[in-house]
Amino acid sequence: MPQSASLNRRKLLTGVAAAGAAGVGAIGGAARADHAAPGRLAGKTALVTGAARGIGLAIAKAYAAEGAAVVMLDLADPGAVPPVEGFRIANAEEFDAGYQQVLQISPNVIKITADVRDVRQMEAAAAEAVRRFGGLDIAVANAGYVRWHSFAEGTELDWKSVYDVNVHGVFNTFKAAIPALRRRGGGRLISLSSIGGRQGVPGNGAYNSSKWAVIGLTKQAAIELGPDSITANAIAPGPVDTPMYRSVAQRRSMGVDTIEQQDAILGPMLPLGYSPVMAPSDIADAALFLAGPGGGAISGTVIDSAFGYNAFYTA
């Protein structure tokens, strides 16, 4: 596809999330939800984990632009997880910069530094969301961590540290949010799986299967919480232009050195030829749909937002 056509398609893809920003207004600072704000999430409060950057930040921006009060949560401390050569999680400066971006969209945003691996910290975060904004309607378990290793050489540290964030972190986020969602009479739980959670992927064993587990626990939540009018769904993104996907370690695992080489491998595998890599806002569009009025009848499913790559492996 010629570059200009690709850019036009990109604008179409990302336009929805940007459209609501202009109409959001302040009615008293960051201490309560602006229920007068227009948008598909007007009057709702959302907790988004891993919100300092990447997909989580894009979701926070999209939700704020659609009238939600947003609680951005991130650990924002690379020293607090086992180091990974060629990759690190977000730091405090990135978290603050992301928070400032959301604040430009809406005053109804707070940031909480907390660890999804600790259920008590997550319960405190949910309580803070309720205290500041009067309730909680949406929880997005987006925070993720990755280590690259072969199956045979994977260590206990590899498996445990990845599962702690990617599986227990999702469970902790959902568990902490459920009482507040129940008090609202319903709500939305959204998790981030991956195309790696839909197929076997060589080279990142713990991450790969942790993303399968995310789908399993999300389906269980959907069945058990349906009677409480709470939906639970997972999003399985393809390759997204974020620090995780663009890390040196990710490229090394693909056997390449440069971003151009990385794109040359996966680009041709994506049926939708918009771009060899997705934008974080593409995934935010799916998260917005699941959280918004159109998502109320959908639960226990996985949205493959992967430029069509999923057509190769899903029924």
Ligand SMILES: NC(=O)c1ccc[n+]([C@@H]2O[C@H](COP(=O)([O-])OP(=O)(O)OC[C@H]3O[C@@H](n4cnc5c(N)ncnc54)[C@H](O)[C@@H]3O)[C@@H](O)[C@H]2O)c1
């Ligand atoms: N980028 C991709 O290509 C891609 C593809 C499929 C799925 N995903 C998934 O999407 C989600 C977001 O990924 P991303 O690409 O934006 O990654 P990213 O590394 O850019 O962002 C992840 C965020 O999670 C935070 N985080 C990590 N551990 C945490 C913890 N213990 N507590 C709180 N926050 C923590 C990080 O600080 C970071 O801000 C992840 O679950 C990831 O596995 C990403």
